[in-house]
Amino acid sequence: MSRGNSAIAVVALAIAAFLVVFLIVPIGTVIHTAFADGQGGYTFAHFVAFNEISLMRESFANSLFVAGMTVALASLIAVPLAYLTMRFEFRGALLIQTLGVLPLVMPAFVGAAAMQLLFGRSGSVNLLLNDTFGITLPLMSGLNGVVFVETLHYFPFILLNLSAALANIDSSMEEAAQNLGAHGWRLFRKVVFPLALPGYLAGASLVFIKVFDDLGTPLVLNVTNMLAPQAYLRVTSIGLEDPIGYVVCVILVLFSVAAMAGAWWFVRRRDYALVSRGGTRAPVRRLTAWQAALAYGWIGGVLLLVLSPHLGLLLMSLFKVWSFSVLPEHFTFDHYFTVFDDSARMIWNTFLYCGLAALVDVALGTAIAYIVLRTTLPGRQLLDHFVTVALAMPGLVLGIGYLRTFRGVELPGGEALTASWVIFVLAYAIRRLPYALRSCMAALTQVHPALEEAAQNLGAGRWRTVRRVVIPLMTGGILAGFVTSFITAAAEISETMLLTSRESLAPMSYGIYLYFQSIAGRGPGAALGVIAVVLVALGTYLSHRLVAANAQHRQGARE
Amino acid sequence: MNPVGLDIRNVALSFGDTPVLRDIELSVVPGEFFALLGPSGSGKSTLLRLIAGFNRHQRGEVLIGGRDVTGIPPWERNVGMVFQNYALWPHMTVAQNVAFGLEERRLAGADIRNKVAAVLELVGLADYATRRPGQLSGGQQQRVAIARTLAIEPQVLLLDEPLSNLDARLRVQTRKELVRLQRRLGITTIFVTHDQEEALTTCHRVAVMDQGVIQQVGAPMELFDHPVNRFVAQFVGTANLFSGTVRGEGGALRFASPQLGDIVLPAGLAAREGTGDLTFRPHAVRIGADDAPGLRLEGRVESAEFLGEFLRYELRVGESVIVADVPHARGRAPLELGSSVPLSVPTSEIRWVGSEP
Numbered sequence A: 001m002s003r004g005n006s007a008i009a010v011v012a013l014a015i016a017a018f019l020v021v022f023l024i025v026p027i028g029t030v031i032h033t034a035f036a037d038g039q040g041g042y043t044f045a046h047f048v049a050f051n052e053i054s055l056m057r058e059s060f061a062n063s064l065f066v067a068g069m070t071v072a073l074a075s076l077i078a079v080p081l082a083y084l085t086m087r088f089e090f091r092g093a094l095l096i097q098t099l100g101v102l103p104l105v106m107p108a109f110v111g112a113a114a115m116q117l118l119f120g121r122s123g124s125v126n127l128l129l130n131d132t133f134g135i136t137l138p139l140m141s142g143l144n145g146v147v148f149v150e151t152l153h154y155f156p157f158i159l160l161n162l163s164a165a166l167a168n169i170d171s172s173m174e175e176a177a178q179n180l181g182a183h184g185w186r187l188f189r190k191v192v193f194p195l196a197l198p199g200y201l202a203g204a205s206l207v208f209i210k211v212f213d214d215l216g217t218p219l220v221l222n223v224t225n226m227l228a229p230q231a232y233l234r235v236t237s238i239g240l241e242d243p244i245g246y247v248v249c250v251i252l253v254l255f256s257v258a259a260m261a262g263a264w265w266f267v268r269r270r271d272y273a274l275v276s277r278g279g280t281r282a283p284v285r286r287l288t289a290w291q292a293a294l295a296y297g298w299i300g301g302v303l304l305l306v307l308s309p310h311l312g313l314l315l316m317s318l319f320k321v322w323s324f325s326v327l328p329e330h331f332t333f334d335h336y337f338t339v340f341d342d343s344a345r346m347i348w349n350t351f352l353y354c355g356l357a358a359l360v361d362v363a364l365g366t367a368i369a370y371i372v373l374r375t376t377l378p379g380r381q382l383l384d385h386f387v388t389v390a391l392a393m394p395g396l397v398l399g400i401g402y403l404r405t406f407r408g409v410e411l412p413g414g415e416a417l418t419a420s421w422v423i424f425v426l427a428y429a430i431r432r433l434p435y436a437l438r439s440c441m442a443a444l445t446q447v448h449p450a451l452e453e454a455a456q457n458l459g460a461g462r463w464r465t466v467r468r469v470v471i472p473l474m475t476g477g478i479l480a481g482f483v484t485s486f487i488t489a490a491a492e493i494s495e496t497m498l499l500t501s502r503e504s505l506a507p508m509s510y511g512i513y514l515y516f517q518s519i520a521g522r523g524p525g526a527a528l529g530v531i532a533v534v535l536v537a538l539g540t541y542l543s544h545r546l547v548a549a550n551a552q553h554r555q556g557a558r559e
Numbered sequence B: 001m002n003p004v005g006l007d008i009r010n011v012a013l014s015f016g017d018t019p020v021l022r023d024i025e026l027s028v029v030p031g032e033f034f035a036l037l038g039p040s041g042s043g044k045s046t047l048l049r050l051i052a053g054f055n056r057h058q059r060g061e062v063l064i065g066g067r068d069v070t071g072i073p074p075w076e077r078n079v080g081m082v083f084q085n086y087a088l089w090p091h092m093t094v095a096q097n098v099a100f101g102l103e104e105r106r107l108a109g110a111d112i113r114n115k116v117a118a119v120l121e122l123v124g125l126a127d128y129a130t131r132r133p134g135q136l137s138g139g140q141q142q143r144v145a146i147a148r149t150l151a152i153e154p155q156v157l158l159l160d161e162p163l164s165n166l167d168a169r170l171r172v173q174t175r176k177e178l179v180r181l182q183r184r185l186g187i188t189t190i191f192v193t194h195d196q197e198e199a200l201t202t203c204h205r206v207a208v209m210d211q212g213v214i215q216q217v218g219a220p221m222e223l224f225d226h227p228v229n230r231f232v233a234q235f236v237g238t239a240n241l242f243s244g245t246v247r248g249e250g251g252a253l254r255f256a257s258p259q260l261g262d263i264v265l266p267a268g269l270a271a272r273e274g275t276g277d278l279t280f281r282p283h284a285v286r287i288g289a290d291d292a293p294g295l296r297l298e299g300r301v302e303s304a305e306f307l308g309e310f311l312r313y314e315l316r317v318g319e320s321v322i323v324a325d326v327p328h329a330r331g332r333a334p335l336e337l338g339s340s341v342p343l344s345v346p347t348s349e350i351r352w353v354g355s356e357p
Helices: A002-035 A045-052 A054-087 A093-105 A108-119 A124-133 A143-168 A171-179 A184-213 A216-220 A227-238 A243-269 A289-318 A334-374 A381-392 A395-405 A422-445 A449-457 A462-490 A494-499 A508-516 A522-558 B044-052 B094-104 B109-122 B138-150 B168-185 B196-202 B220-225 B230-235
Strands: A319-321 A329-331 B006-015 B018-028 B033-037 B059-064 B079-082 B156-160 B188-193 B205-210 B213-218 B240-249 B252-257 B261-264 B274-280 B294-306 B310-317 B320-327 B340-346 B351-354
Touching: A002 A045, A002 A243, A002 A334, A002 A381, A002 A395, A002 A422, A045 A054, A045 A243, A054 A143, A054 A184, A054 A227, A054 A243, A054 A289, A108 A124, A108 A143, A108 A216, A108 A289, A108 A508, A108 A522, A143 A184, A143 A216, A143 A289, A171 A184, A171 B079, A184 A227, A184 A243, A184 A395, A216 A227, A216 A508, A227 A243, A227 A395, A227 A494, A243 A381, A243 A395, A289 A319, A289 A334, A289 A522, A334 A381, A334 A422, A334 A462, A334 A508, A334 A522, A381 A422, A395 A422, A395 A494, A422 A462, A422 A494, A449 A462, A462 A522, A494 A508, A508 A522, B006 B044, B018 B044, B018 B213, B033 B044, B033 B168, B033 B196, B044 B059, B044 B079, B044 B156, B044 B188, B079 B138, B094 B109, B094 B138, B109 B138, B138 B168, B168 B196, B188 B196, B196 B220, B205 B220, B205 B230, B213 B220, B213 B230, B230 B240, B230 B274, B230 B351, B240 B320, B294 B320, B310 B340
Parallel strands: B033 B188, B033 B205, B079 B156, B156 B188
Antiparallel strands: A319 A329, B006 B018, B006 B059, B205 B213, B240 B252, B240 B274, B252 B261, B274 B351, B294 B310, B294 B340, B310 B320
């Protein structure tokens, strides 16, 4: 037993060392640089300097405004959608729930270009409005555009979390309120929504963080007076020595951590354990005719809006010309041929980086899950805490941290680490590890310890038990973790933009960004976007099939 | 508020094609403590939820205080329901939970505070007003749930298995408190339970339900002593039951059943010719020679369980097994397994339940 334990301690230490080197140290470096005075001491001078630059103050206010507005507007879309689909008899609920996956598989900025063409100053909608009413709406100008794009992109995070929370509320909780005289809006406001608040807050804080840290969307929309673009521009134009970029990073980190901790603290303060006690789901109610008309009309409108970037992208990729016209003209497949000629390398890069990163993630995830849940190693919770840190870290910050920490570090063979493809794998693996770990933890929790004890009772040692019993039983969760890591890494853009030192290293997400830099590149960029979405959708579908087949197989074995 | 009565007339309800309640006729008098007793799936909870307005019946009418409430939504019925899991809202304190219904009725703030204080006092939780439900024990949570319901001064109080989430010791104590509270307030109360002991000990009258049909309505002793059918005899208490045919022969009645064979019934037993069930309680079986008029049989001891107050024997008689409870006296040794003993059941303890024609 003690031999097994010391081997586990070695593995745990190796994982901890990996996390320290590639997560804690880079972040520490960023924070250190923001406070370092250059002579080995610490100073707030950089923060004072930051505050003296009016562009920085403006960027800070803009970032707060955009993130806050996005949360508000996304709530406006997501809360009624969640309530309607979870509590009323509703056709198309599945479609709406499926929308939830989209923001995970596509960076927000990909839709931005299509939305320019649809909602921009001379986009389809404004052309129509101008022709009919003689007015135009500044939907895509400046910060409005960022808020608009981010809202449509990220509202599913609130929708999914809130829906899950609503599904978990025992029906008696609402019936008790009805029995005591509440109904309609008051029932929702006083009982239903407060009970679902943990889910709402989880979603809302996630949206806030994502928008606050997003780099791609503002840049594609040519908005640079926000925090993330400023950090990027300072670091890429002035250089890695400029302290202001690090000050911005520290602010991004602070807000991320505060948003997550705030949501967590708020939910912790109240005891929600009672909510899902009985386990009867709230019954779905039937809508009256006019309610149904209203609901379907409203949801149809929202769906049209939400799907418009994707439809726009598809149109962009299939037509030659689309400017100053309501609809595009001249159908063509040329953009796709261009992409296959030019960008096969990018597609390959995405598969290489994300595949390897996802492999690293499930290996680490399985090991950490096992160490945390199945051993008594002192300090094992620390591993879990480290990984949670990764969840709150903006990609931009980690990217800058890597560039700063590992500059000058050479791989065997003489290539600089920060200029090689290895850095992508490391960065993606670290950022997506929380997703894989969550999957692995959930899978291992479902394996009853008695199954392992039975194997050990029959003579299997610890490693053989893990290999022959634990891992086979965790297969579904490990696979799901792999796919989640893979597709979310493929959609990563902030880190990617910082780490791409030359075009041959670029993955698809950066390729799309590059294409969108020029008017002529829109078509191929859109084509590459469509390919990315299709590949990811295929991958997701296949993994669902695999997981389902695996579950069925296990079900059969149990009977 | 004067207590009101509850009348259910000819009510039928089905979920899709599955009938859940059939021909329900029920009349609960004002101030009565009334139980709906039945196994799970018998429709008792469905009936309770129907009274609260959470289920819609397809036929018949439900009258509360003489007023037909069909079509009135739950929030306008003023029928207080205590849920099986209490359904206390974790985001509100005890006082906020109790105040909820009063706020919905748009009472003034001072009135609400007074009523909340009074009703918490009534259930003995005056000191817990600022706690959250999660900080209370199961028994305290249950009392908050009752207080929350009583606060709105409902016309009828509905209790859905209110004791099932408590541990055994607390259950007996809470049961007594519930009876005391109901007697004191005099509120018409309907109590759903699958536990016959709860129903028999607390309620004025009990309706026994099975398969969506009310099998019998009566006072606890009446149900126990005069079950109208096989189901009630078996569900309320334990029963020895034998299906067979009664026929007259030479002035005496004979009972023929596959289990007991053909036996002569004691004179004076209220039985009619026809098919049906012969039933008697385990505690009515006497072991040993007995001269009193009654049924006489011979049984072989198959098993003996010592339950403290009494011994429960299983005795083989012909093809069947008769359960007999014999009070235990200190130092008395149990009967030997395999030994044969004479059995008797006094005529007054035997009931003949004829099948409906």
